[in-house]
Amino acid sequence: MAAGGRAAEPPAELSHYVVARPIYSEPGFQEENERRPPLPPTLRERAQAACRCSRKRAFQIAKSFLPILEWLPNYRVKEWLISDIISGLSTGLVATLQGLAYALLVAVPVGYGLYSAFFPILTYFFLGTSRHISVGPFPVVSLMVGSVVLSMAPDENFLIEGSNATGTNGTGALIDTESRDAQRVLIASTLTFLVGILQVIFGVLQIGFIVRYLADPLVGGFTTAAAFQVLVSQLKIVLNVSTKNYNGVLSIIYTLVETFERIGTTNIADLIAGLLTIFVCMVVKEINDRFKHKIPIPIPIEVIVTIVATGISYAADLEKKYNAGIVKSIPRGFLPPEPPNVSLFSQMIAASFSIAIVAYAIAVSVGKVYATKYDYAIDGNQEFIAFGLSNIFSGAFSCFVATTALSRTAVQESTGGKTQVAGIISAGIVLISIVALGKLLEPLQKSVLAAVVIANLKGMFMQVFDVPRLWRQNKVDAMIWVFTCIASIILGLDLGLLAGLLFGLLTVVLRVQFPSWGGFGNIPGTDIYKKVKDYKNVIEPEGVKILKFSSPIFYANIDGLKSSLKSTVGFDAVKVYNKRLKALRKIQKLIKKGKLKATKNGIISEPGINNEAFETDEEPEDNNQDLQVPTKEVEIQVDWNSELPVKVNIPKVPIHSLILDFGAVTFLDIVAVRSIKTIIKEFERIDVRVYFASYQDNLISQLERGAFFDDTVRKDIFFLTVHDAVLYIRNQMTYSDNQDPIFEKISLMQESKEPIEFMEANQPDDELDVQEEAMRRLAS
Numbered sequence: 001m002a003a004g005g006r007a008a009e010p011p012a013e014l015s016h017y018v019v020a021r022p023i024y025s026e027p028g029f030q031e032e033n034e035r036r037p038p039l040p041p042t043l044r045e046r047a048q049a050a051c052r053c054s055r056k057r058a059f060q061i062a063k064s065f066l067p068i069l070e071w072l073p074n075y076r077v078k079e080w081l082i083s084d085i086i087s088g089l090s091t092g093l094v095a096t097l098q099g100l101a102y103a104l105l106v107a108v109p110v111g112y113g114l115y116s117a118f119f120p121i122l123t124y125f126f127l128g129t130s131r132h133i134s135v136g137p138f139p140v141v142s143l144m145v146g147s148v149v150l151s152m153a154p155d156e157n158f159l160i161e162g163s164n165a166t167g168t169n170g171t172g173a174l175i176d177t178e179s180r181d182a183q184r185v186l187i188a189s190t191l192t193f194l195v196g197i198l199q200v201i202f203g204v205l206q207i208g209f210i211v212r213y214l215a216d217p218l219v220g221g222f223t224t225a226a227a228f229q230v231l232v233s234q235l236k237i238v239l240n241v242s243t244k245n246y247n248g249v250l251s252i253i254y255t256l257v258e259t260f261e262r263i264g265t266t267n268i269a270d271l272i273a274g275l276l277t278i279f280v281c282m283v284v285k286e287i288n289d290r291f292k293h294k295i296p297i298p299i300p301i302e303v304i305v306t307i308v309a310t311g312i313s314y315a316a317d318l319e320k321k322y323n324a325g326i327v328k329s330i331p332r333g334f335l336p337p338e339p340p341n342v343s344l345f346s347q348m349i350a351a352s353f354s355i356a357i358v359a360y361a362i363a364v365s366v367g368k369v370y371a372t373k374y375d376y377a378i379d380g381n382q383e384f385i386a387f388g389l390s391n392i393f394s395g396a397f398s399c400f401v402a403t404t405a406l407s408r409t410a411v412q413e414s415t416g417g418k419t420q421v422a423g424i425i426s427a428g429i430v431l432i433s434i435v436a437l438g439k440l441l442e443p444l445q446k447s448v449l450a451a452v453v454i455a456n457l458k459g460m461f462m463q464v465f466d467v468p469r470l471w472r473q474n475k476v477d478a479m480i481w482v483f484t485c486i487a488s489i490i491l492g493l494d495l496g497l498l499a500g501l502l503f504g505l506l507t508v509v510l511r512v513q514f515p516s517w518g519g520f521g522n523i524p525g526t527d528i529y530k531k532v533k534d535y536k537n538v539i540e541p542e543g544v545k546i547l548k549f550s551s552p553i554f555y556a557n558i559d560g561l562k563s564s565l566k567s568t569v570g571f572d573a574v575k576v577y578n579k580r581l582k583a584l585r586k587i588q589k590l591i592k593k594g595k596l597k598a599t600k601n602g603i604i605s606e607p608g609i610n611n612e613a614f615e616t617d618e619e620p621e622d623n624n625q626d627l628q629v630p631t632k633e634v635e636i637q638v639d640w641n642s643e644l645p646v647k648v649n650i651p652k653v654p655i656h657s658l659i660l661d662f663g664a665v666t667f668l669d670i671v672a673v674r675s676i677k678t679i680i681k682e683f684e685r686i687d688v689r690v691y692f693a694s695y696q697d698n699l700i701s702q703l704e705r706g707a708f709f710d711d712t713v714r715k716d717i718f719f720l721t722v723h724d725a726v727l728y729i730r731n732q733m734t735y736s737d738n739q740d741p742i743f744e745k746i747s748l749m750q751e752s753k754e755p756i757e758f759m760e761a762n763q764p765d766d767e768l769d770v771q772e773e774a775m776r777r778l779a780s
Contacts, residue, residue: 086415108184148348192401199391215504218481223362247492252489269322273312337397549662659725673708
């Protein structure tokens with residue numbers, strides 16, 4: 001190494017290279033290198049490969065479906081067990097509290113949150129491929145489930161009269177809370193069951209790739225909007241203000257308006273408890289983040305705050321003295337499994353689809369982060385099956401949809417968790433809470449649980465600071481983030497996610513429909529070609545235009561290809577051809593009138609005739625004249641770049657060759673194949689040859705299937721590189737006859753069917769007017 005850590009420069013002879021090889025067209029390259037066409041396997045061969053089975057293959061299939069068979073036999077008891085136990089204990093305490101808190105988002109009694117923090121872990125332990133994620137409720141998914149629950153079981157459906165009422169809604173009307181809660185639990189568990197079915201179907205069909213359409217900017221905007229939705233939904237609980245349960249478009253606006261209208265009824269005890277909880281939790285979480293290298297185990301502040309708040313509420317009897325809202329009752333033990341209400345499937349199928357995708361996307365995104373960190377792989381399709389079966393199983397036990405929580409997973413990993421053994425231990429802690437400790441949490445204020453939820457939203461809200469960075473890096477991604485966030489806030493999470501997904505796909509379509517393109521030139525002395533407008537030293541080959549189109553070509557952007565062609569070459573091939581035809585028709589009429597003479601070497605004016613032959617371009621066509629009488633086709637040499645004997649504004653064509661660089665073209669549809677063939681013919685008519693370069697091999701196959709090649713369009717116009725095409729054109733122009741005339745065929749009006757003989761150009765004295773010669777033959 002040189003001084004300063006900079007690598008020494010290589011010797012001059014090693015800093016460049018020289019290659020000598022033939023100029024390769026597609027047929028020449030295939031012939032020289034003996035291309036072997038791919039042979040796709042037959043249906044029988046595919047069936048044999050799919051049905052072939054052996055002991056090894058059977059064990060591999062079993063391990064793919066039950067990943068526990070892969071990692072459990074290799075479990076290092078002495079090294080990992082203690083770490084997993086410590087991690088499981090810490091994660092279990094956090095999971096217990098978050099289960100209670102997230103049940104508020106689902107609008108079901110808090111005790112059912114404990115079930116949702118317990119049952120999904122049992123199946124994921126056997127079926128999951130991630131070793132570090134903590135399975136259970138997540139605020140975004142819980143809120144999406146809660147929106148379905150509230151829309152299908154609003155308070156208005158349970159209004160009653162008389163002394164049987166057990167609660168009130170925001171308007172003071174009496175409601176039957178027991179019936180309402182039972183119906184909401186049934187809806188949540190049925191939705192969970194349906195989400196599980198969809199996830200299993202997605203996994204079996206191997207469509208785990210669907211999550212790739214949820215780009216990072218889209219997920220960031222969506223989760224930020226969801227955090228705002230969660231904040232608004234928990235705000236009324238912190239204030240202990242009764243409002244209607246709004247759902248759908250603009251529901252968040254209606255909730256905020258009504259909350260502030262009723263802010264005068266705020267319960268001070270709940271407000272103080274909530275604000276203190278938020279403040280303490282956020283401060284301690286910040287300490288955990290800043291000193292995570294010094295603190296071996298993060299401080300479980302949520303658990304500490306919950307214990308303290310429960311003790312204060314119980315000792316001060318806040319419910320009776322200050323009318324504070326408390327949990328009141330948490331069921332002990334487990335409820336018997338119940339089947340889902342299948343009749344509700346039709347009402348929740350659309351929402352279940354979006355929930356299934358979002359829950360899976362969150363889990364896989366988090367799982368991939370830790371899989372990359374600890375150097376192992378997770379199977380996306382198997383994750384679909386694992387979460388699907390977990391949700392089917394837990395749905396039978398009155399749970400709501402499970403995924404993974406970022407904060408809970410961070411606790412499990414940071415406290416030393418190595419495998420899902422930590423997860424199963426955390427489930428044991430939740431089990432203890434369900435069986436024995438639930439009664440102790442009944443005095444806990446709901447505002448404390450809501451404050452814990454709000455405190456855990458900090459990470460999601462911090463994503464707002466990603467927008468300036470995204471704007472600097474990629475403005476389209478920043479627009480996707482902002483659009484998805486705003487749409488999810490205004491339209492609701494389900495419609496907002498759909499709108500964001502469609503907007504993201506629209507940006508992809510627009511970028512493909514309007515791709516980058518440019519005219520390219522050569523760096524002298526090299527085979528490198530760059531955009532002419534980007535480099536001063538780039539030179540365009542004489543008489544050659546090079547266009548690079550950086551996109552697949554299909555029906556939506558074929559017009560863009562045609563437009564870029566016109567901009568690159570500087571003229572419209574169709575208009576040039578039509579102008580030439582118009583000029584030929586005028587020449588034809590002038591020859592008929594005797595104002596011009598025709599020979600095989602061109603057309604000349606009669607000496608002594610004035611400038612009447614120069615007819616203006618605006619002269620109207622004589623449509624009444626019959627031009628369809630017997631004619632004789634005569635070849636006439638016309639130099640279209642020189643002055644013509646008729647005043648027709650014909651664009652100049654300064655090129656003889658056009659090269660299309662298809663290095664960035666990945667596929668062509670049938671519309672593109674037909675259009676490109678038409679483009680070739682349009683340029684051929686005006687004596688411009690079209691060549692293709694840097695194409696991918698699959699394009700040749702697509703062109704062959706589209707009947708692109710024929711007697712006029714052959715494979716020898718395809719070259720491996722742009723430089724091959726340029727050198728080929730240069731050689732052709734060097735060794736061809738530069739004076740080779742351009743012949744155009746025109747039809748001359750004749751009075752006779754007999755062929756007309758023209759004299760050679762080297763006998764000017766014998767030149768005859770065409771009409772005069774025809775009349776002489778008729779007279780003879």
